[in-house]
Amino acid sequence: MTSADRSSGDRSRDEVLAGEYVLGVLSANDRQKVEARMVLDRNFAAIVQRWQENLVSLDEEYAREQPPAWIYPRIEQRLHGAAPTAAAAVTKPGLWQSLAFWRAVTAFSLVAAVGVGVANINWRSGSSGELTAALAGKDNPVSYASSYDPKSGVFRMTPVAAGPEKAKSLELWLIQGENPAVSLGVLPQSGEGELLVPAEWRDKIRPGDLFAISLETFGGSPTGHAQGPVLAVGPAVIKP
Amino acid sequence: MAADDLSDLIARVALRDRAAFSLLYTQASAKLFGVCLRILKDRSEAEEALQEVFIKIWQRSGRFAAEGRNASGWLTAIARNHAIDVLRARKPVADQIDEAYDLADPSPDPESGAVLTGEGRRIDRCMELLETDRATAVKRAYVEGLSYQELADQFRVPLNTMRTWLRRSLMKLRECLDQ
Numbered sequence: 001m002t003s004a005d006r007s008s009g010d011r012s013r014d015e016v017l018a019g020e021y022v023l024g025v026l027s028a029n030d031r032q033k034v035e036a037r038m039v040l041d042r043n044f045a046a047i048v049q050r051w052q053e054n055l056v057s058l059d060e061e062y063a064r065e066q067p068p069a070w071i072y073p074r075i076e077q078r079l080h081g082a083a084p085t086a087a088a089a090v091t092k093p094g095l096w097q098s099l100a101f102w103r104a105v106t107a108f109s110l111v112a113a114v115g116v117g118v119a120n121i122n123w124r125s126g127s128s129g130e131l132t133a134a135l136a137g138k139d140n141p142v143s144y145a146s147s148y149d150p151k152s153g154v155f156r157m158t159p160v161a162a163g164p165e166k167a168k169s170l171e172l173w174l175i176q177g178e179n180p181a182v183s184l185g186v187l188p189q190s191g192e193g194e195l196l197v198p199a200e201w202r203d204k205i206r207p208g209d210l211f212a213i214s215l216e217t218f219g220g221s222p223t224g225h226a227q228g229p230v231l232a233v234g235p236a237v238i239k240p
Numbered sequence: 241m242a243a244d245d246l247s248d249l250i251a252r253v254a255l256r257d258r259a260a261f262s263l264l265y266t267q268a269s270a271k272l273f274g275v276c277l278r279i280l281k282d283r284s285e286a287e288e289a290l291q292e293v294f295i296k297i298w299q300r301s302g303r304f305a306a307e308g309r310n311a312s313g314w315l316t317a318i319a320r321n322h323a324i325d326v327l328r329a330r331k332p333v334a335d336q337i338d339e340a341y342d343l344a345d346p347s348p349d350p351e352s353g354a355v356l357t358g359e360g361r362r363i364d365r366c367m368e369l370l371e372t373d374r375a376t377a378v379k380r381a382y383v384e385g386l387s388y389q390e391l392a393d394q395f396r397v398p399l400n401t402m403r404t405w406l407r408r409s410l411m412k413l414r415e416c417l418d419q
Binding site for chain 2: 029054071175234
């Protein structure tokens with residue numbers, strides 16, 4: 001079989017299988033096989049995702065129904081345990097204040113060529129110890145390629161595209177497991193930038209932790225919690 | 241569910257913001273409970289499923305931005321997939337994926353741009369091209385999570401006929417969406 005034959009035959013079979021998965025007609029076993037393949041095969045995952053987007057208007061068929069009031073406390077309990085704990089207090093280290101570039105944001109240039117590709121995160125592992133994360137936001141044209149070097153404690157990032165926000169600051173957050181987001185500081189306000197991660201966090205950033213960037217009032221969130229829109233979220237992975 | 245608000249709430253949930261999670265629940269739970277009820281057709285199963293769905297939303301929120309999906313569609317897909325999994329576990333149906341078909345084989349690279357052609361396009365116009373009973377079958381499969389056998393019983397046609405109906409309908413829909 002030539003690769004062209006294989007290609008067109010497999011394409012339509014993949015299209016039908018992905019469509020059957022999204023419709024929901026497959027058996028439990030077959031659903032698991034499809035999901036396993038979506039993890040391994042990016043093209044196939046894109047075919048499934050396209051069906052999901054195509055069929056999304058059928059969601060309008062579902063009528064709203066208010067769930068009983070006891071359900072939400074149960075979810076909270078299952079996620080966080082019995083007693084709701086106060087969110088860990090987050091104080092911005094004084095060290096950071098002196099290192100920040102408190103420059104007003106000029107308009108970021110819009111780089112149109114960057115799309116979803118930025119969001120494709122490679123999970124290959126390497127030996128350099130440096131962590132890398134692609135941070136991408138869906139509705140906001142800001143994307144960053146970033147890396148964190150545990151030896152020097154430097155978080156380095158390159159804005160790939162950004163929206164024209166003025167008089168605002170971009171704040172970097174670290175999310176580890178179930179803990180509330182911790183501020184790692186405010187990012188330099190133009191061009192490629194580096195941020196010195198506070199000393200107490202330097203050795204604690206691990207693959208799988210999430211980095212997020214939110215748009216805050218000038219100088220960063222005064223409360224220690226993200227208040228503005230979250231522009232980008234991405235997991236840390238070992239740099240290939 | 242307003243898309244912008246939901247996207248922002250999901251991103252905040254990724255930051256482990258419990259207030260945002262609570263707000264997301266307030267905004268989305270009635271719709272997602274409706275999904276669970278419609279598919280599972282059992283109130284206590286739907287109540288259990290809704291909990292699992294929101295636990296999954298909490299766990300997967302970090303992946304939302306990178307997936308580039310419509311927020312409401314992303315949430316509903318988690319609820320649908322979970323409810324269908326519960327349904328299939330409760331009432332197993334026959335497998336159909338051929339063992340010889342190696343699912344781990346990477347699919348061929350789509351011709352350039354092909355994957356993007358139908359992206360984001362809605363199905364409504366294309367559904368009108370299907371014969372009425374087939375369009376109804378497609379819709380019912382999706383909305384109720386029915387298996388091929390259940391659809392065949394409802395439409396009083398042999399199982400293989402129903403398979404052919406849906407597979408041909410999917411191919412027709414894809415062709416129409418790609419235009």
